[in-house]
Amino acid sequence: MDFINMIKAYILVLTYVGNLKTVLEEMRKIENLESIAVVAGDYDIIVKVEVEELEDLMEITNKIHSIKGVKRTNTQVIEKEIRE
């Protein structure tokens, strides 16, 4: 696997009130999610994904959309990243 050319993205997830726990349980079953963070703010969950192709990203987004309780998602594809 070539780690240099991996596509990374943040998927910002908004859930319906009262559905956070079940959405999280379902989300933790999805493969290729680098991290899942529950946050306090305009969104409820921030997911970081790392995939080989854009098509894989679409597949993950579809999986998240199909979880009952997810209201809306917003995908932000990473163009450049600096990290510790």
Place this chain on the structure above:
Amino acid sequence: MRIRVRKKNLFYLLAITSSVIGAVVTVIDTYISLEYNINPWSLCLVIFIAGIVITFILSVILSIPIGGKPLGARIDPSFPGLRLLRKEEVPYQIMAGMGNAVATVGYFFIISIYQDPSTILSFFEVVILYLLITESIAEKNAPSMAEVESSIIVTFGAIMASFSFTGELNLKGLLIVFLVLNPAWVVFSIYQRKLKLLRINGRHNDAINIRFWNLFFTTIFTAILVYFIDTKHFFAAIDALKYWPIMFLSMGTTFFSYIFYIRALGLGKASVTQAVKSSTIIFSIPLSFLLASYIPLSFYESIPQLVIKVMGIILVIMGVISFALTEVRAYIFIKAKTGHPSTDLINDIWAIKGVTAVAAVAGRYDIISKVRMRTLGKGYERIIRELEEINGIEKFEWHSILKEWEEI
């Protein structure tokens, strides 16, 4: 299948596992120093020579692919197999190697003087405060009160847990700990952490290669050190290689303790990792008790001493828990003004202390940044103030992280 765990839990799991294995190493090392008549200078060299051999053997075994991945990927998922040293790693490995060599020479000198190594070595725990000060200077941010409190609780607890009524409090031993062992350990920890945070081929550096190459440099520096102290110790070390089975046992166990420790360093600050790792003292006390009847470990405890040790252990646990509760992380979503190059903006944000990741993104926002701080109040205020000073930011949204799971 990859496992997704909470980052915080993983950090504590790794650091505590390292402590438990470290406690076993302490007992083996005490046994070696009591049972084998090797002078400390030779002992620290022979143990590294044996260490590099056993670490190489273990690293090669861990490089065997099983199910498409090296066996070692089960201990550190970033492990690609044993590899050559990268150019960018060399300066860090030299510093870490020097730190390790000096700290180990001091350590072996002390355990050869005292039968209960925890007596003087208890003051090694002050290294948490050294690390805290070093990080505070490096991050240009004074430590929070909670951080200072937790560090002092852990440090004093660890000293109490290992303090001996019967053991003498030797000034020479204390000076070695405060002036040699602790500063050397700070250098070792800080540079090991820098190595773990390096990215090799776009992925995290792995603990197994870091450990192997660190031992390589440490052995060279220790050999030079021992050779210049007295050449006869150098040759005595070569002669002591005949005790290789016990040396392999000690350094083979140390290898696993370090793998978990280096992985923990990659997830948390060096001071916090060290504070959690100070729980080694907790595990080494019952272990020494248990093994005292099987191997000739000299171990005497009076009832008042035990009471003080238990109080110390409680303080260490409380301090570590209080440390765990004081770290706060957040995502900041940033919208940039038009006409400002995003590269400059990314660099300006990256320069803010506490920022652990900055990503230029395509979508509703322009930049997503991740931050880490000790207390929400103080950290939030400072980061917001610094963001407001950056030209080119139109608006930003703060999202405090309540819970987080990461792929391991």
